[in-house]
């Protein structure tokens with residue numbers, strides 16, 4: 307029996323590339339954390355990033371999202387940093403449906419998280435980073451502010467323009483809470499919400515930036531099986547709404563059921579990239595996780611078993 311329940315032939319069409327990372331390399335002093343890694347993500351795709359602990363997954367994510375400036379390689383994205391929009395455009399459906407540009411239009415991303423977000427890339431983190439003492443709605447509204455145009459003075463004066471923009475921001479935030487299944491938790495303080503809800507709230511906040519691509523770093527870490535299933539359903543729903551998704555996870559069953567393609571990193575290098583069926587049947591992947599027993603005494607071990615990778 308295999309881990310994936312996906313049909314052997316998936317007839318969904320994927321589109322143009324939205325992200326193209328080539329030769330991405332990241333050194334921390336003498337440590338080569340990511341070495342010459344390529345990744346292309348197309349419109350409508352869910353791509354998984356797996357690998358044992360310390361393989362370089364999060365570092366690669368940080369290079370893609372501008373948190374780190376890679377020491378080598380280039381990250382191109384089908385979008386350029388957009389200036390904040392007017393309140394009217396902010397809620398327009400047309401704006402949500404920003405056309406993904408053809409490959410030629412992929413532009414190198416400036417290594418600045420804010421510019422990367424404005425270009426249309428959003429992410430969540432391995433450790434939950436919510437504003438604990440803010441409500442769910444306020445947390446999502448914060449994510450939305452990168453798309454609003456009110457400056458400090460407008461905000462202080464709270465004039466008609468500010469009020470209109472604030473109302474639109476609030477409305478969009480509520481829509482996103484409904485979308486992720488937290489419509490009834492609007493006024494709950496983030497810190498009082500159940501763990502699985504906090505993870506969904508983080509996703510809602512990331513979606514508030516109007517991304518074309520969302521990157522999720524271990525979205526099911528610490529979740530029970532029901533929460534994991536709900537997370538999987540939510541990611542499919544996000545993909546079906548027109549976004550591309552890249553997801554890091556250690557839960558093999560989750561990854562192989564969810565993803566169109568999977569990239570496996572080992573010691574900073576791409577070991578294999580392919581369909582879930584190709585990756586889960588590759589003996590090198592099993593070996594990378596469970597080790598050969600010869601030289602892995604000091605290697606950190608993941609919890610995956612050979613049974614799980616099959």
Ligand SMILES: Nc1ncnc2c1ncn2[C@@H]1O[C@H](COP(=O)(O)OP(=O)(O)OP(=O)(O)O)[C@@H](O)[C@H]1O
Nearest residue numbers: 334337339357358359360361362363364365366432
């Ligand atoms: N800021 C940093 N400075 C120095 N070394 C770092 C830094 N960030 C990560 N590393 C090292 O780079 C390597 C890759 O780490 P990274 O966190 O990217 O791996 P990972 O695959 O995400 O691991 P995990 O699954 O445990 O989260 C590790 O050896 C780690 O210790």
